[in-house]
Amino acid sequence: MSGNTFGELFRFTTFGESHGPAIGVIVDGVPARLSLKAEDIQKDLDRRRPGQSSITTQRKEADQVEILSGVFEGVTTGTPIALLIRNTDTRPKDYSNIKDVFRPGHADYTYFAKYGVRDYRGGGRSSGRETACRVAAGAIAKKILLEKGIRITAYTLAVAGIYAKQINFDHIEQNMVRSPDNDQAKLMIEAIESARKERDSVGGIVEAVVKGCPPGLGEPVFDKLEARLGYALLSIGTIKGVEFGSGFASQHQKGSESNDLMVVKNNKIRTKTNHAGGIAGGISNGEDLVMRVVTKPPSSIAQKQVTVNTRLKTETIEVKGRHDPCLCPRVVPVVEAMIASVLVDFLFLQRRHSSSTL
Amino acid sequence: MSGNTFGELFRFTTFGESHGPAIGVIVDGVPARLSLKAEDIQKDLDRRRPGQSSITTQRKEADQVEILSGVFEGVTTGTPIALLIRNTDTRPKDYSNIKDVFRPGHADYTYFAKYGVRDYRGGGRSSGRETACRVAAGAIAKKILLEKGIRITAYTLAVAGIYAKQINFDHIEQNMVRSPDNDQAKLMIEAIESARKERDSVGGIVEAVVKGCPPGLGEPVFDKLEARLGYALLSIGTIKGVEFGSGFASQHQKGSESNDLMVVKNNKIRTKTNHAGGIAGGISNGEDLVMRVVTKPPSSIAQKQVTVNTRLKTETIEVKGRHDPCLCPRVVPVVEAMIASVLVDFLFLQRRHSSSTL
Amino acid sequence: MSGNTFGELFRFTTFGESHGPAIGVIVDGVPARLSLKAEDIQKDLDRRRPGQSSITTQRKEADQVEILSGVFEGVTTGTPIALLIRNTDTRPKDYSNIKDVFRPGHADYTYFAKYGVRDYRGGGRSSGRETACRVAAGAIAKKILLEKGIRITAYTLAVAGIYAKQINFDHIEQNMVRSPDNDQAKLMIEAIESARKERDSVGGIVEAVVKGCPPGLGEPVFDKLEARLGYALLSIGTIKGVEFGSGFASQHQKGSESNDLMVVKNNKIRTKTNHAGGIAGGISNGEDLVMRVVTKPPSSIAQKQVTVNTRLKTETIEVKGRHDPCLCPRVVPVVEAMIASVLVDFLFLQRRHSSSTL
């Protein structure tokens, strides 16, 4: 709980500040003999990187990953895999005006209150930039899962109240907002662009679906599948809520409605409905895992705001730098990465039961 | 991550099945010289125990706690505190008819899929009965927090869509449903009783507020305050979603609305609004912590339901036993306990910074 | 690191004071469907219990174990196994004279310095009595290992400088001191009885051999097999040193002597010698694991000793109570238990490599 390590058997530890020399991650617990190339990781990093479209921040970071250890002759060796990403487009001077001021909605004040000091360059460690390391680690986790037929897909379900009306996985990478509905995506993008023009920002909902998850993952009573997934997802800076299956809507259901009745299909126990989001008693039941998170509107907006400085005086601030008007499209791969890392942990843990065939 | 231990510095480990001889918990990491009596713990156990009112299960468990270690001459010694609760009103025979059948909405199938065996007596380990141990451990955590002026209050915000219209802490223990609004509580109770008469069940929302939480708690980037609280709360069996501050509603806000502007009051930095729920960048900011969880309608309903048995055959089942038609009132102390245990962990962790005065 | 939990995947948490109502342990991570009865555990507890022979303490504790959870219809269910041992022959009054005095060689002063308070009844938590819980947990670990053909045998190699001259496993349980050499055992017992007559105590060496350990256990670089075994063994109160294979003697070897040359036997890679104690690079190599620990002479001696009290005044003390003149025979099952728990952890961990057949 030192704060910068996640996971138990599949465990990664990250470092790095937004405008320091580099960020990076050590991934420990990767099984030996997994084929792994930098491109396997780069692919997901490219989905998260800044500057990828007109509705994301225009900071230009190539986010090129370098593998420093743990891979030899194209396969993993079972030793820790270190991944390094140099920061190339740093502009610490953009932030010199906030050195002694706390930006509203940001972690500036809380970091100062906690540590008595802060790296004010672009939020330092509190910047969303650290999530690149999660995506890098998650790319490895996803590779491990894929070998077992487990596939995670996240997408922007809603932006500023505009919801996808269909869930078509093929659409997701076809529009800038990563919506599974190309038509609604247009409206979402309009909302984002409109917010940016008003020097403002918007929030949204990202949904994730895991297909091919075998029954038996999750470790009651404290490490229930929802608990570890919630832990993983709520550690992403912008996320302020998470729900599984029917989630918050289930308060409007009766037990007779929300109970997923069981049936036998292809000689397997399945459920007719999936209000539980694929999890009962904290353990996967073989149905799709379904969860949603809310991303709050980004705090960095190009408006003048009244705030407080380190001398406890009121001050007007205008946040410079290059920012995202909506985080959903870039959060999508981060959500996938965190889910993947949780599932790999549970997959490995389940192997302690000798009856396990996972 | 063996599943039955929670917390790092303040760490508790629970055991026990619903209809076995006993349940219990070992609490490790309690500072020495804390005054502690069984009554300190019993008080919260009584708020969770079955049979406390007409809208909870009628199982009669006194839930009397026995301190087996760690307390000497009225104070804690710094060694592990073991708490034992004997099960007295067990009726394993109530469950003989479900021995080979999987109850819909329950963990019967997933436990079987995971372990290849299950204790079918009242759900065994998957029963909500284990939460008594959390409440017992949490009572100690709350005592530690109270010495620092930190006070946690949870209550039933809504049942089946009926919301409290005021938040009056004095009301909470004055009505059976633990609502902060005695008037709306009547409607909630009606909804619960009506569901029970229809052999059905309802869900609800429990909200928790932490007053007196100092700034600086939470350990970015993975052990953000929301992340650990979400982890803790989502490990409670019935809970399928959690949100902080404005939570899911924040997708309808603009950044200019959701940013909590900072002001100075009494020489302290405070925020005008509290959309963030008292947490920025994963660290407490000194405002009230505010969070909500949804409890799904209990799966145990006295209706005939079609389901599947261990031989993969369809079967009709009628779940016997004594059950709760709505879990909110009994979940309230469990929510408080889990929040308390997280906060104590962070309080202790923060002391590694020598500037800390916590 | 709260101090009372050991292990990761196979994890146990203990509680209890020497003269409190009970001691006990929760064992988490035991695979489901292991056949388990109280007798399986009792057998090892009987090898550790006080009063078993004329050279151990005469405290009369039956050390009867009660299984409170985790076992149903004779097999483990995958949920935590709680084991309770009531203290029956407590004599707190024996210790009233040491309430304000620190016994030399004991943990009295350090517990007081650490916690600001102590349970002075028989050493409270610092008593060797807590090791009964380790033996109980270890008995389960040994059962898991036995299914894989891994067998741990510990014995008293030396007492007060008197060494076994042969290692005959059949002798071990045939003599009170648990030596693998019935002849030398007589001399060891004489030394122990002679020390007791002089109101004194003696130390010794316990050696452990693990047969059937497969290659591949151990997790470099920090969780090397020696590291985790050393951790486990040095957590036993009386032990002040541990060594593997040639151990401290290896400073008198040349590299050309200490290198274990490799050969092929029965189509397996084996070593000609075993100076490494079955471990190379922190990983088991398929040879017998061999390690030794030293137990210091027990601090409780029936002599008048000059010491200091809580008011920092000099005082003469005569320690009452019933004590062991040599700990070797009772430490033997504790050593086996700790080794077993480490090996089960590594066995489970190794399964994350899909090539693993363990």
Added chain:
Amino acid sequence: MSGNTFGELFRFTTFGESHGPAIGVIVDGVPARLSLKAEDIQKDLDRRRPGQSSITTQRKEADQVEILSGVFEGVTTGTPIALLIRNTDTRPKDYSNIKDVFRPGHADYTYFAKYGVRDYRGGGRSSGRETACRVAAGAIAKKILLEKGIRITAYTLAVAGIYAKQINFDHIEQNMVRSPDNDQAKLMIEAIESARKERDSVGGIVEAVVKGCPPGLGEPVFDKLEARLGYALLSIGTIKGVEFGSGFASQHQKGSESNDLMVVKNNKIRTKTNHAGGIAGGISNGEDLVMRVVTKPPSSIAQKQVTVNTRLKTETIEVKGRHDPCLCPRVVPVVEAMIASVLVDFLFLQRRHSSSTL
């Protein structure tokens, strides 16, 4: 227990292979506002680096450390500190002849047995080169301890049976072997050089003394001070045994001899003797901590040795590369580093007791 992370509150995670592009470490849990420069770390790295004298390996690595994160304007920020050391003098070709052969005494075979693959370039991850990362992390730990007046000193007590006859801390850095006795150091160096001429290697004993350690560190019952120190020290590749205070010699003492009698000096409780090595009941007692480890003779010797290859055939091998004939002088800073990291953990943990003034 994924193997490449050590510590709890002060936690470091290392990566890197001997002949890969770089090695490094992420140090998490360092308190904010500690003054820290690369030179603070470089100083200890220079004591460990290869090629520092005629009795160490002649590999030329500058071991220049680069701070990538966690330090801003000369002080730590409380966020993870990443340290990178590029490998510059790699000669993977030196190892092409061992690609399919297992070197005797090395981890070649066990890595292959564990992972099914290995990085054969200079031992890959199993090389002692990884200990540079420990030294880097430990340098930070030592700085934290120094602020509290805790000072760790390790030195070569013996080489090949030749012991220091005096313990003079001033001598340690005055001779190549890091002995506290310049006279005996000459004999030790002769023994090492003589071994090298014979294409052989020798072992030795490193002793460490901690001055200024306050009473109260250590967390019974499993995280006793000896247990965590032993864990830390036995994780260093070359070390096959560890002992505290009188250690293995205590089997030759009576209880009346080994009990350290207590006295009052300067209003503090002290002990007359220090057979316990400063630890009673697993907790520091305020005396010097004293421990010793044995380093085995290095396995890499320039002799022809008969061994086995991956095809299970016998083969003669001559290990090339540049190697240490005795590891003691370079192990000294590694031992200090590991001890330091353990003590910082315990120092922080002790702060959970509100009575603590540490």
